[in-house]
Amino acid sequence: MRLFKKKKNVHLPDFWHDYEEAFNQKLPDNINEIRFVVLDTETTGFDYENDRILSIGALSLKNSTIIVSESFEVYLDQYFYHAANVEIHGILRDERKNCISELEAIQQFLKFLRNSVIVAHHAGFDMKMLNCALERYGLPKLQNKVLDTSYLYKKTLIYSPLLTRKEQYSLDELAEKFDIAKKDRHTALGDSYITAIAFLKIIEKLKKKSKFSLKKLMR
Amino acid sequence: MNNTISIRVADFLKRFPPFNAISKSDLEMLAGKVSIVYRDKGSFIFETDEIPHECFYVVHKGAVILKNKEKDSLLDMCDEGDIFGLRPLIANENYKMDAYALEESILYAIPLEAFRPYSQNYQDVSNFLLESFASNTRNPYSIKQKGQLVSEKASESNNGSDNVMFDLQQVTYSKKIVCCTKSTTIKAIAERMTKKRVGAMLVVENKLPIGIITDKDIRNKVATGLLPITAKAYSIMSSPVITYPNTMTVSQAQMAMMKSNISHLCLTEDGTVNTAAVGILSKHDLMLTLGNNPAVLMKAIKRARKVKKIKLIRKSIMNLLQGYLDQNIPMTLTSRIISELNDACVKQVIELSLKRMSTEPPIKFAWLSMGSQGRSEQLLHTDQDNALIFEDVPETELTETSEYFVQLAQIITKGLMKIGYEYCPAEMMGSNPKWCLSLSQWKSTVGHWISYPGPEEVLLSAIFFDFTIVYGEKDLADELTEHIFKETSTYPVFFRHLASGALQNPSPSGFFRSFLVEDDGAHKDFFDLKRRALMPLVDGARVLILSHQIKSINNTAERFERLAELEPNSQELFLACSYATKALLKFRTKQGLLHNDSGRFIALDTLSKEEKIKLKRTFKTIKELQELIKVRFMVANLLS
Numbered sequence: 001m002r003l004f005k006k007k008k009n010v011h012l013p014d015f016w017h018d019y020e021e022a023f024n025q026k027l028p029d030n031i032n033e034i035r036f037v038v039l040d041t042e043t044t045g046f047d048y049e050n051d052r053i054l055s056i057g058a059l060s061l062k063n064s065t066i067i068v069s070e071s072f073e074v075y076l077d078q079y080f081y082h083a084a085n086v087e088i089h090g091i092l093r094d095e096r097k098n099c100i101s102e103l104e105a106i107q108q109f110l111k112f113l114r115n116s117v118i119v120a121h122h123a124g125f126d127m128k129m130l131n132c133a134l135e136r137y138g139l140p141k142l143q144n145k146v147l148d149t150s151y152l153y154k155k156t157l158i159y160s161p162l163l164t165r166k167e168q169y170s171l172d173e174l175a176e177k178f179d180i181a182k183k184d185r186h187t188a189l190g191d192s193y194i195t196a197i198a199f200l201k202i203i204e205k206l207k208k209k210s211k212f213s214l215k216k217l218m219r
Numbered sequence: 220m221n222n223t224i225s226i227r228v229a230d231f232l233k234r235f236p237p238f239n240a241i242s243k244s245d246l247e248m249l250a251g252k253v254s255i256v257y258r259d260k261g262s263f264i265f266e267t268d269e270i271p272h273e274c275f276y277v278v279h280k281g282a283v284i285l286k287n288k289e290k291d292s293l294l295d296m297c298d299e300g301d302i303f304g305l306r307p308l309i310a311n312e313n314y315k316m317d318a319y320a321l322e323e324s325i326l327y328a329i330p331l332e333a334f335r336p337y338s339q340n341y342q343d344v345s346n347f348l349l350e351s352f353a354s355n356t357r358n359p360y361s362i363k364q365k366g367q368l369v370s371e372k373a374s375e376s377n378n379g380s381d382n383v384m385f386d387l388q389q390v391t392y393s394k395k396i397v398c399c400t401k402s403t404t405i406k407a408i409a410e411r412m413t414k415k416r417v418g419a420m421l422v423v424e425n426k427l428p429i430g431i432i433t434d435k436d437i438r439n440k441v442a443t444g445l446l447p448i449t450a451k452a453y454s455i456m457s458s459p460v461i462t463y464p465n466t467m468t469v470s471q472a473q474m475a476m477m478k479s480n481i482s483h484l485c486l487t488e489d490g491t492v493n494t495a496a497v498g499i500l501s502k503h504d505l506m507l508t509l510g511n512n513p514a515v516l517m518k519a520i521k522r523a524r525k526v527k528k529i530k531l532i533r534k535s536i537m538n539l540l541q542g543y544l545d546q547n548i549p550m551t552l553t554s555r556i557i558s559e560l561n562d563a564c565v566k567q568v569i570e571l572s573l574k575r576m577s578t579e580p581p582i583k584f585a586w587l588s589m590g591s592q593g594r595s596e597q598l599l600h601t602d603q604d605n606a607l608i609f610e611d612v613p614e615t616e617l618t619e620t621s622e623y624f625v626q627l628a629q630i631i632t633k634g635l636m637k638i639g640y641e642y643c644p645a646e647m648m649g650s651n652p653k654w655c656l657s658l659s660q661w662k663s664t665v666g667h668w669i670s671y672p673g674p675e676e677v678l679l680s681a682i683f684f685d686f687t688i689v690y691g692e693k694d695l696a697d698e699l700t701e702h703i704f705k706e707t708s709t710y711p712v713f714f715r716h717l718a719s720g721a722l723q724n725p726s727p728s729g730f731f732r733s734f735l736v737e738d739d740g741a742h743k744d745f746f747d748l749k750r751r752a753l754m755p756l757v758d759g760a761r762v763l764i765l766s767h768q769i770k771s772i773n774n775t776a777e778r779f780e781r782l783a784e785l786e787p788n789s790q791e792l793f794l795a796c797s798y799a800t801k802a803l804l805k806f807r808t809k810q811g812l813l814h815n816d817s818g819r820f821i822a823l824d825t826l827s828k829e830e831k832i833k834l835k836r837t838f839k840t841i842k843e844l845q846e847l848i849k850v851r852f853m854v855a856n857l858l859s
Contacts (some may be wrong), residue, residue: 007404019846054605057223059224064256064257064258065254065255065256065257065328066224066251066254066255066256066257067254068222068224068228068250068251068253068254068255069224069251069252071222071223071224073222073223157644158644158645160645163644163645163646164646167725176633177636178640179633179636183227184227187223189222189223189224190223190224190227193223193224195610197257197325200257201257201323204259205322207741208741209741
């Protein structure tokens, strides 16, 4: 196993090795000791092939506490650009907000992320976007465990013939349900914050339901 | 480090002392070092004798209770913007109280080390630290900023007399002082007082109070014709102003008003007329503080211009309820008064929501409360179950009209959530387009439930048919009721289904008359008072009263009393049912107040022997009632 790993990673840069190293440490069993990284990305669009990440926002959550100084927020320098999406994320092409290169962003992000558990709303999208970016630099996929608040939220709902459950719940709907101010919506870090608070509330709700266990949550 | 979150934190903090004294850039710097802490309802932030954390706390959302563990007395309640846990940090001693979240809360934890430099650079901040060191509990300025008159003295004396809830009563004196100069005309003054809804106006000169004009002055000196409305302020003002320091206690304020026979006190920075006025305290504000009086609370609700204010009043209502229970006031009276007050809160929320819509409602509508609130049995905060019904419109306008009302209902349900009614987990709320219908849509919906009574329809009927109108056009609700009776007489089989639904509740006791407890979930080994004891009575009363075609009695106990009149043969049983309902409701309410929840689940080992016997006695009544329903509606045939 070790041999196999070494062989595969032989051409990978140091920062990736450092990131991988973090996974040698097992995740704690107690949920209060686990570091969650709640993240959101703003992108030029929804096409995994062509669209690019414009900004990554992430904050770290441990023991129901968000440490503001441990927040992560970067804006990326991208050539690919869709005018149609400016309305959503508000990032104009020429608006240089201390932009850094994609590779630089990945490097910083992996350093921030370590072996933490990722939490995101519609996590599939963000993960795919990030993994595509990694792939462009010949890097393997992210190895973290991932939790999706959209999926978890559905688990908090009661099973009742009277309630029509939706297939998807948007972050706006969650913010509405949990009474979280929708300030800074559609900035990566602002959305991460909303996701983080929603995540905390969802966990509290799930804990009250029967048979809650961390293992089940992580599955 | 500056980022979206730290700016967000700074934006919040700058609204409250001592942070309002700190410059924007410094505050953003400080905010970057903050931690955001989430605490679920009932969980501790710190406990007595714990070593102090490295940070103190500011409540961002929710509420935190500070409690003396030994005496089990409440010391303080911290609301949005309040600071706590600062003193032990500075004094370097262990926490002397428990702090726990009264409701789901988000707190900002500010490290003292990061905060300390500002206390040296800003005079206001250092004063703040000094004062909080000197005073015993928390934010010393809350007295001024939040209008909290309850100072240390007041809370101590009250703890002594066991009236611990006193501390929780929010006193709000108007800190937005309405004032004029001595040459303002009386007409302009009266107009402003009306607009600002105040009973007194301060006359100032160079920010110092020189006189005060109250409603009474205008009545006595102007309306009598003594002076024209063009006269100037100085001609009618009372002068000099009687001033007090803003740190005075409730009892001092009471004494002051009695002594000088005045209804408004002017509070200044140091208590003399030589410093700027910081607020006006009216007799009404004071009454509200002392406020175990439904009339005062009712007035306060109607005066509330913000949903947040209603939330505070609801806390007073809970105190009132506690008082009634402690004094053993009859349950019928208690539930009637509390329900009235709760209804008034809902009404006010609707009033305020209507103001937020850009246009007036195009047609008449009615807001219905269902479930326990509809039955006037809701004493504690529970989930909201409600519906909206609007007049019929031509087909072409239906979409537009229902969109308007759904939007309105969304604002209303959000407001209700803010004052403590949680969203219904099954989304039975007016904001759900399925529960926001025109009169004829409702008619066909309930008609469908009655003519095709499957389990789902019976459940829906059970919840919906206890509706009561809270706001709006009564005729709409009446017409719907009429329709329900008409339909049920056409489809009598509906009653059999409703009756069978009423018998579906799980039994409260086992074969050996032991309590049956829940065997799963968060309430494992608790007794589910609602489902096992209250619901059988509620459901039973509903089917019986509907079969008698009696309308406009929604309260379960009252329904049984009426049934006792209608059926002399079963009089004894029905009266027993009425009694059992009241007893269980009281039980639930007491448990709920004790644990700050809905009181639905009860830990049996906390009950005294006497309480257990009382509970069991009601089970016997429940069994007899269920037998009667089974026989009368021939449910057995249906089940077999």
